[in-house]
Amino acid sequence: xxxxxxxxxxxxxxxxxxxxxxxxxxxxxxxxxxxxxxxxxxxxxxxxxxxxxxxxxxxxxxxxxxxxxxxxxxxxxxxxxxxxxxxxxxxxxxxxxxxxxxxxxxxxxxxxxxxxxxxxxxxxxxxxxxxxxxxxxxxxxxxxxxxxxxxxxxxxxxx
Amino acid sequence: xxxxxxxxxxxxxxxxxxxxxxxxxxxxxxxxxxxxxxxxxxxxxxxxxxxxxxxxxxxxxxxxxxxxxxxxxxxxxxxxxxxxxxxxxxxxxxxxxxxxxxxxxxxxxxxxxxxxxxxxxxxxxxxxxxxxxxxxxxxxxxxxxxxxxxxxxxxxxxxxxxxxxxxxxxxxxxxxxxxxxxxxxxxxxxxxxxxxxxxxxxxxxxxxxxxxxxxxxxxxxxxxxxxxxxxxxxxxxxxxxxxxxxxxxxxxxxxxxxxxxxxxxxxxxxxxxxxxxxxxxxxxxxxxxxxxxxxxxxxxxxxxxxxxxxxxxxxxxxxxxxxxxxxxxxxxxxxxxxxxxxxxxxxxxxxxxxxxxxxxxxxxxxxxxxxxxxxxxxxxxxxxxxxxxxxxxxxxxxxxxxxxxxxxxxxxxxxxxxxxxxx
Numbered sequence: 405x406x407x408x409x410x411x412x413x414x415x416x417x418x419x420x421x422x423x424x425x426x427x428x429x430x431x432x433x434x435x436x437x438x439x440x441x442x443x444x445x446x447x448x449x450x451x452x453x454x455x456x457x458x459x460x461x462x463x464x465x466x467x468x469x470x471x472x473x474x475x476x477x478x479x480x481x482x483x484x485x486x487x488x489x490x491x492x493x494x495x496x497x498x499x500x501x502x503x504x505x506x507x508x509x510x511x512x513x514x515x516x517x518x519x520x521x522x523x524x525x526x527x528x529x530x531x532x533x534x535x536x537x538x539x540x541x542x543x544x545x546x547x548x549x550x551x552x553x554x555x556x557x558x559x560x561x562x563x
Numbered sequence: 564x565x566x567x568x569x570x571x572x573x574x575x576x577x578x579x580x581x582x583x584x585x586x587x588x589x590x591x592x593x594x595x596x597x598x599x600x601x602x603x604x605x606x607x608x609x610x611x612x613x614x615x616x617x618x619x620x621x622x623x624x625x626x627x628x629x630x631x632x633x634x635x636x637x638x639x640x641x642x643x644x645x646x647x648x649x650x651x652x653x654x655x656x657x658x659x660x661x662x663x664x665x666x667x668x669x670x671x672x673x674x675x676x677x678x679x680x681x682x683x684x685x686x687x688x689x690x691x692x693x694x695x696x697x698x699x700x701x702x703x704x705x706x707x708x709x710x711x712x713x714x715x716x717x718x719x720x721x722x723x724x725x726x727x728x729x730x731x732x733x734x735x736x737x738x739x740x741x742x743x744x745x746x747x748x749x750x751x752x753x754x755x756x757x758x759x760x761x762x763x764x765x766x767x768x769x770x771x772x773x774x775x776x777x778x779x780x781x782x783x784x785x786x787x788x789x790x791x792x793x794x795x796x797x798x799x800x801x802x803x804x805x806x807x808x809x810x811x812x813x814x815x816x817x818x819x820x821x822x823x824x825x826x827x828x829x830x831x832x833x834x835x836x837x838x839x840x841x842x843x844x845x846x847x848x849x850x851x852x853x854x855x856x857x858x859x860x861x862x863x864x865x866x867x868x869x870x871x872x873x874x875x876x877x878x879x880x881x882x883x884x885x886x887x888x889x890x891x892x893x894x895x896x897x898x899x900x901x902x903x904x905x906x907x908x909x910x911x912x913x914x915x916x917x918x919x920x921x922x923x924x925x926x927x928x929x930x931x932x933x934x935x936x937x938x939x940x941x942x943x944x945x946x947x948x949x950x951x952x953x954x955x956x957x958x959x960x961x962x963x964x965x966x967x968x969x970x971x972x973x974x975x976x977x978x979x980x981x982x983x984x985x986x
Contacts, residue, residue, distance in 0.1 A: 407679055408948045410836075415683035418640050421779045422687075431832050454829075 430455070438464075439487055442494045444503070446487060450479055462486065466506040485558055492555055571605045571858045575851055583894055585938075590840040593847035593898075600854035614853025615846050618726040618812040619719075623673075623845065624837060625815025626716060629790075629797060630676050631836040632826045636787035639668075640780035643684035648777065652769030654762035657688060658699050659751060662706040666747055669710030670717045671798060674942040677707045682949050691775070692768045697957055698761035700946050701965055702754050705934050707942045709750065709973065712930035713743040715811060716801060719845075720900040720929040722811075724922050727904045731805035738923050742980040746931070746973045753969065786826055793822040848901040856905050865909030874914045877986050880924045881978060883907070887928025888974045892935025892967070900929050920985045927977040935970040937962040 417427045432453035439446045447464035458479045462468035468486075473479050493499055516533070519525055548563055578596030582589045600606045606614070633639075642664060650656035661681060669677040681703055689696040711717030715725040715735040725735065781787055800807075800814035823830055855861055872879040883903070890899050903925055911918035933940025937947055937959045943966075947957045 406836075407675065407838075407945060408952060411679045411683050411945075411949050412952055414634075414640070414680075415686050418644075418684060418687045418780060421637075421782075422775055424779070427782075431829075431835060454831075 437483065441487070441490050444490070444494060444499070446490050448483055448486075452476070465503045466510055488557070489555055567603075567605050568858045568860070570603055571600065571854045572860060574599050574603070574605070575855055575860075578851060579898060582898060588840075589895065590844040590847070593844050593851065597847035597850035597854075600850060606850065606854040606857050610857060611850045611853060614856070615849045616723065616726050618810045619722050619849075620842060620845060621810070621812025622716065622722050622726070622815045623719070623842060625812060625817075625819040626672060627676075627837045628819035628833060629794065629815070629822055630672055631833045632786070632822050632828050633790040633794065634680060635782065635826075635828060636784075636790050637780045637782040638787050638790060639680040640684055641777050641787075643681065643688075644775050644777040644780055647684075647688050647772050648775060650772075652692065652764065652772035654692060654694060654699075654764050655755065655759065657772075658702055658754070658762060661685060661699070662702055662747075662751060665703050665706045666710030666713075666743075669707045670714045670743075671794070672716075674707040674711045674718055674940065675945055677711070678703060678942045678946050678949075681707075682946055686949075686953055688772065691771045692764040694764060695761065695955075696953065697950065697955065697961075698758055700950060700957070701962065702750070704940075704943050704946050705750055705966065705969055706747065708930060708933045708940050709743060709746050712927060713740045714801075716815075718926075718930045720896050721926050723897075723900050723904060724926055725811065727908070728919075728922055730919070730922060732801035732811065733805065735926070738985065739926060741984075742927070742977055745980070746976050749972060749976065750969055753972070786828075789825055790822065793818050793825075796821075845897070848898050851898075852901045852905060855902075861905040861909050862913075864906050865913055868906065868910050869913055874916060876916060876920060877982060879910075880920045880981055880986065883921055884924040884928040884977060884981065885974065887925055888932035888935070888970065891929045891932030892939040892970060896929040896933055896940065900925065903929075920981060923985055924977075924981060927981070928974070931970060931973045931977065934973065935963075935967045937966070939966070939970075 413429060417429070420427050430453050432451050435450050435452065437448045437450070445464050446462070448460060448462050450458055450460040452458055458473040458476060460471055460473060460479050460482060471482075473482070493502060496502070544563070574596055578592055581587055581592040581596075597611070601608055601611050643661065646660040646664060647657050650660055661684075665677055665681050668680065672680075682700060685699050685703060686696055689699055708718070712721070713736060715721050715730070715732045721735060724730065725732075797814060797818040800809070800818060801811060804811055804814050823833065852861075868879070872882065887896075887899065887903070890896075907918055907921050907925065910916075910921070933943065937943050937957065943962070947962075950957045
């Protein structure tokens with residue numbers, strides 16, 4: 405199996421180099437981590453390599469962008485906090501709606517990317533989307549001030 | 564003694580059957596069989612060690628190290644893309660050039676490594692030409708097995724034969740090189756006229772091949788130069804090893820260690836890529852067959868062979884060639900050759916005849932026989948796996964229709980060659 409993997413990798417390498425890329429192949433281990441919180445599956449994938457770089461990504465229940473970490477403890481800490489927050493959130497009666505909204509955000513983001521890459525979108529439409537996003541952002545900011553904070557171990561990264 | 568004899572034969576056959584069934588991992592089965600022989604005191608621990616052919620093991624490891632370092636430079640991709648461009652994108656010329664590269668590479672590296680290097684480039688080329696890759700990959704499988712037959716280091720059976728008999732690199736090249744060249748030419752002619760309808764591409768796609776840049780395939784130019792230098796030194800070492808009084812394994816391991824030192828590659832990464840499962844499979848087989856020798860089975864079988872053939876060298880040679888070819892087309896040729904080696908040695912000792920022609924017959928039969936079916940050789944299985952990962956299927960029946968007749972052609976040519984030139 406390793407032989408087949410290496411050969412397939414070589415094929416990708418040739419194609420990518422012909423496209424002008426520099427390709428670096430690093431021996432590493434990929435870890436797939438799954439927790440079950442209530443009926444919700446929370447899954448992460450992270451990659452450990454010899455150079456001490458860790459690449460972590462949440463893939464379920466909705467994807468969280470890839471981040472790079474210097475130390476193994478950072479990865480475990482991020483997962484620990486993330487899991488704790490999900491456990492907290494799972495007690496909320498809004499959890500299903502919360503996950504659904506996040507999944508819809510991700511889908512909208514992918515659709516927007518397609519729109520941008522495949523179509524020549526008029527400026528007015530782009531402005532309309534921007535304005536709608538601003539409205540959503542405003543709702544989130546308002547909700548932050550009017551809602552009780554429930555998690556204190558760490559401050560929010562983006563809010 | 565009688566009890567140990569029955570036990571040894573029992574353990575050996577059960578192990579063989581399990582290996583052939585391919586239901587369990589062959590290395591795990593062979594290891595259990597080998598160490599069962601030791602645990603049951605059929606073969607003492609010291610004697611078991613004595614039967615392990617460390618020359619074969621060393622040669623395999625040495626060449627694996629050299630290849631694993633070399634492939635990091637991108638040299639194989641460079642050569643293949645350059646060849647495709649020299650062919651100006653013409654599919655027939657591409658497959659011809661790729662088969663020449665495959666034959667040469669296979670003569671210096673083992674067949675599995677060769678196909679693992681040539682197949683990815685072939686897939687890129689056939690994707691670019693928008694052609695079905697299977698008519699390109701089947702000749703490459705056949706030629707990898709054919710090319711590997713020519714030298715001491717080209718195929719594991721030859722490594723084992725060379726190590727057991729003292730026949731050197733030049734002995735193999737002189738005895739088997741000519742017939743391999745003939746078989747190569749005949750095979751390519753058959754593909755040229757039998758499968759030419761598959762080797763047609765549009766001019767637009769041919770132009771895409773010309774746009775490929777072989778220089779982009781070079782990952783590390785300095786490593787490439789170092790690797791080429793070391794490979795040339797290794798080949799020179801193989802050519803001279805008999806005259807210098809070194810074992811082929813010593814040559815391979817010496818230059819492998821030099822390359823490890825000067826390449827600045829991560830040694831741990833290179834060692835991860837060594838096929839340890841194959842190495843342990845060999846070690847276990849040596850112990851297993853050694854146990855049969857210990858209890859006298861090989862001596863008995865050799866006496867029976869002598870009785871049947873009445874010491875007629877030509878008849879014995881033809882029998883060994885054809886039996887090896889047919890057996891290797893459906894079975895793993897490594898355990899087969901591991902068993903045949905002590906058998907032929909005992910035959911030689913009993914008959915007092917020079918058994919060198921029998922070694923050539925065994926090498927030709929075991930190496931070329933692998934072309935007969937899709938499971939006949941590891942290279943065939945690997946390419947079929949690569950094709951499956953590429954979203955296509957090389958079926959057993961499709962391969963059989965091409966591979967088996969071509970294998971028979973190669974064995975007929977070998978028979979004539981052995982009878983006319985070797986005896």
